[in-house]
Amino acid sequence: MTADIPTSQTGTRRPVAGTGGLPIRWRMLMPLFVALLLVDAFPLAYAGIASVQRFLLSGTDLSRPFVGLDNYMAFLSSEAFLNAARNTAVLSVSVVTIETVIAFALAFLLTLPNLRFRSLYLLVVMVPLLLSPVAVGLSWRLILHPDLGVLNWVIGLAGVPKLAWLGDVDLALPTIIAVDVWHETSILILMFYAGLSALPHEPIEAAKVDGASGWQSLRLITVPLMVPIIVVAVLIRLVSAVKTYDLIYILTRGGPGTSTETISYLIWRTGLAGPLDIGQAAAGSIILLLVIVGLTMLLLRATDRLATAA
Amino acid sequence: MHQPSHGRTAGRGGIRRLLGAGMVVVFLVGACGTGGNGTAAPTGGDKPYAGTTLHMLMEDLTETHYIADLLPDLEAKTGIKVEFEQVPYSNMYEKLVPQLSGPEKSGSYDAVAVDYYWPGEFARSGWMLPLDDLIARDATDLSGIVPAFFDVNGKVDGKTYYVPYFPYPMxxxxxxxxxxxxxxxxxxxxxxxxxxxxxxxxxxxxxxxxxxxxxxxxxxxxxxxxxxxxxxxxxxxxxxxxxxxxxxxxxxxxxxxxxxxxxxxxxxxxxxxxxxxxxxxxxxxxxxxxxxxxxxxxxxxxxxxxxxxxxxxxxQGNVGVWSFGIPKSSKNPEAAWEFIKWVTAEDVSRQRSLKGGSPAYSSFYSDPEILAKFPYLTKALDILKSGKGLPLITxxxxxxxxxxxxxxxxxxxxxxxxxxxxxxxxxxxxxxxxx
Incomplete structure (x- = not known):
């Protein structure tokens, strides 16, 4: 290895003899490229090929003829897709909006000067972040059990009749949103807390000297300074919300009916839980990927713009 | 939880038409058989499978627990160790399919428990090994098992792919x-x-x-x-x-x-x-x-x-049967067959039924010792006789x-x-x- 190290004294970056002329920075990145090739590029290419084939996992005819964009058309034109897309949009926008508001409020409170037990609060707030979605889903399934769950017992003390949190078509999606908010708000709190802690004190102090109220200071100084972080955090959270699958799988299996099916869940059941139609499931995955790539580009563009503005 | 685990607690599966009126006759004829394939020791030595461990995916329910309790007997007789991966029913199909659809001898499961609406799909997709040659080679006596159960979850297109081990009448x-x-x-x-x-x-x-x-x-x-x-x-x-x-x-x-x-x-x-x-x-x-x-x-x-x-x-209720089969992706098909012979044998099946298992052997429904502990089996027999299932589509x-x-x-x-x-x-x- 030592022979490969460039002459750092002069700061020049030149290829070293015997290494094929590849700069060391590229050579050091090679393991990453290989890993990406294996875990990202290959599966992606495979999914892309599968999406244009008639690819059934089971049956008497397992041939895989090329079918063009038939799988895409079938997936996009199905009633199930429209339903899942609607549910995904409602779920994503709801959880991101609610989580952002709650997370910012809590993060702001956590950064108040002279706050006692700050570490304890932070620890409690971070607990959901440490749990896997499956554990969260199973725990909440017990809490929400209509007959045996603690939630109905608690509201029963107040005289409220038992509710079928996951079995009522009007309650199931809002309940999933609530569970998601409980689980995922932590990550946003963490981001906002870090952002708020790093804000310069001078503008806020100056505003205070000028007689600004706490609310004015928050609205006119803190929030505008936090916008870059909020935008990035929201987009990161939105990308993950669009992919929601695990909570649905554990809590409702898409039910009642198909009232809580998301696109990810629909892809799963198309490919592995019914028709075993890998071709159509792959097409659905590519479509979802394109949506996520679009959101990611939005994220990158927003980050660049904000960085430039800063 | 233990007992009834997720999904439903017994299977359903694929079939022909299940126990219809015609099957009642078949059932009763089967009931007259003595059955019992015994747990013949494997050939070629005392414990030719010593050191072999079978991996299986099983539903987390009582019948699985009964079998698990008896596994030391299999190891004592054959040397075969069995590890059950117990999951809720709702997770079984999605875990089985990727394993079964892979290349030969590449799967994680050496033998599989098959619910009554999977046998047609699994067999016709070319995922399972036909068992007829193994049954003939070892002169395995499966005649005590209710014959109709083989129509429900045993035979597909004339070949035997699965051996029934418990029915679940609803x-x-x-x-x-x-x-x-x-x-x-x-x-x-x-x-x-x-x-x-x-x-x-x-x-x-x-x-x-x-x-x-x-x-x-x-x-x-x-x-x-x-x-x-x-x-x-x-x-x-x-x-x-x-x-x-x-x-x-x-x-x-x-x-x-x-x-x-x-x-x-x-x-x-x-x-x-x-x-x-x-x-x-x-x-x-x-x-x-x-x-x-x-x-x-x-x-x-x-x-x-x-x-x-x-x-x-x-x-008439919905009636299904769980069976065992050997996937082509099995790494140990011979040891898997030894397990299937052992677990579906009359003596081991009877031990399961005495624990509370659902009998696959017709004679158990008139076995005084079993009926004394589980008198409702008489009524279950009536349901089995008249029950229906699903059509054997792929x-x-x-x-x-x-x-x-x-x-x-x-x-x-x-x-x-x-x-x-x-x-x-x-x-x-x-x-x-x-x-």
Whole structure:
């Protein structure tokens, strides 16, 4: 290895003899490229090929003829897709909006000067972040059990009749949103807390000297300074919300009916839980990927713009 | 939880037509057989499989626990160790398919437990090893097992791919201590259960969650009303005729007005817990698999307070069978066959039945020692004789998934009952056309 190290004294970056002329920075990145090739590029290419084939996992005819964009058309034109897309949009926008508001409020409170037990609060707030979605889903399934769950017992003390949190078509999606908010708000709190802690004190102090109220200071100084972080955090959270699958799988299996099916869940059941139609499931995955790539580009563009503005 | 684990607690599977009237004869003929394939020691030495470990995916339910308890016997006889990966029913199919569809000898599971709506798909997709040559080679005597079970979940297109190890007839469990009397017609049963619902006590514990729970439960309503999924030609869907609609309306009426809160989102575990907690008068369910759950004081407050009855109306319930088979992806097919011979042998099967297992051997239904412990087996036998199952189409899992999803759409009022049944009929026609 030592022979490969460039002459750092002069700061020049030149290829070293015997290494094929590849700069060391590229050579050091090679393991990453290989890993990406294996875990990202290959599966992606495979999914892309599968999406244009008639690819059934089971049956008497397992041939895989090329079918063009038939799988895409079938997936996009199905009633199930429209339903899942609607549910995904409602779920994503709801959880991101609610989580952002709650997370910012809590993060702001956590950064108040002279706050006692700050570490304890932070620890409690971070607990959901440490749990896997499956554990969260199973725990909440017990809490929400209509007959045996603690939630109905608690509201029963107040005289409220038992509710079928996951079995009522009007309650199931809002309940999933609530569970998601409980689980995922932590990550946003963490981001906002870090952002708020790093804000310069001078503008806020100056505003205070000028007689600004706490609310004015928050609205006119803190929030505008936090916008870059909020935008990035929201987009990161939105990308993950669009992919929601695990909570649905554990809590409702898409039910009642198909009232809580998301696109990810629909892809799963198309490919592995019914028709075993890998071709159509792959097409659905590519479509979802394109949506996520679009959101990611939005994220990158927003980050660049904000960085430039800063 | 232990006993009834997720999904439903017994399987269903693929079939021919299941125990119909013709099968009653077959069943009774089988009942006269003595059965017993014994646990013949493997050839080629005392323990030729010493050091061999079989990996299997099993549903987490009592029957699996009974087998697990007996595994030291297999190891003592053959040297084979068996490791069960126990999961809820709802996770089984999705874990099996990727393993079974892989190249030969590349899978994680050496033998597989197969539910009654998987055998056609698994065998016709070329995933399973035919067992006929192995049965002939070892002169394995399977004649004591109810022959009809092989039609349900054993033979596909004339070849034997699976050996049945326990049936699961569906009927009604009810609280005999409360003097519950199951009426003779479905109309009366629906009205009766509705009248029994008072406060936190329900007329029926129900499982309306998609997809397997609601599908398996509703099939009993369909069969009890004299309906079926297909006409006799097994091609023309009849599920959406007036009988189907009547059966679905009855089911929805009970979900809304007789069952526990949240029944439309409840699975078998939820419903079983409701019944075990003493909060329901009746439950349409797998009547032979609850000995270890409803009779366990730690999990049940209805110990010795329940009994079994067939469905009202025609008396016909949904009947399935679990079987063992060997996938082509098995790394140890010979040792897997030794396991299957051992676990389905008459002596081991009898030990399972004495623990509370659901008997696959016809003679066990008249075995005084077994009946003394589990007297409801006499009634279970009646249900087995008259029961129905699913048609042996290739994509049986897809059929059940569609059935469950559409029924759940109706239960959640997102579709009218007729629209849901029409959607099911459309899918049934498509699946029948595919074979």
């Amino acid at each position: 009927g009604i469990v009810y609280r005999k201590d409360l003097d519950i009397q199951i009426p003779s017609t479905m109309e009366e049963y629906v009205a009766y259960t509705k009248s029994l619902k008072k406060g936190d006590f329900y007329g029926a514990a129900m499982q309306g969650a998609p997809t397997d729970p609601i599908a398996m439960e509703w099939l009993n309503f369909l069969f009890a009303n004299g309906g079926d999924l297909y006409a006799a030609d097994l091609k023309t869907p009849t599920v959406n005729n007036e009988i189907g609609l009547k059966a679905l309306n009855q089911y929805l009426d009970m979900i809304d007005n007789a069952a526990q809160t949240g029944a439309a989102g409840a699975n078998l575990d939820d419903a079983s817990n409701t019944f075990a907690q003493g909060k329901a008068a009746t439950m349409v369910t797998y009547v032979t698999i609850f000995a270890g759950f409803f009779q366990d004081p730690e999990s049940s407050s209805v110990v010795d307070k329940w009994d079994v009855a067939p469905m009202p109306g025609t008396g 994509k049986q899992q897809d059929l059940v998934a569609t059935l469950g999803r559409e029924l759940s759409e109706a239960a959640s009022k997102r579709k009218s009952p007729q629209a849901a049944l029409d959607a099911i009929a459309e899918k049934l026609a498509e699946l029948a056309a595919e074979g």
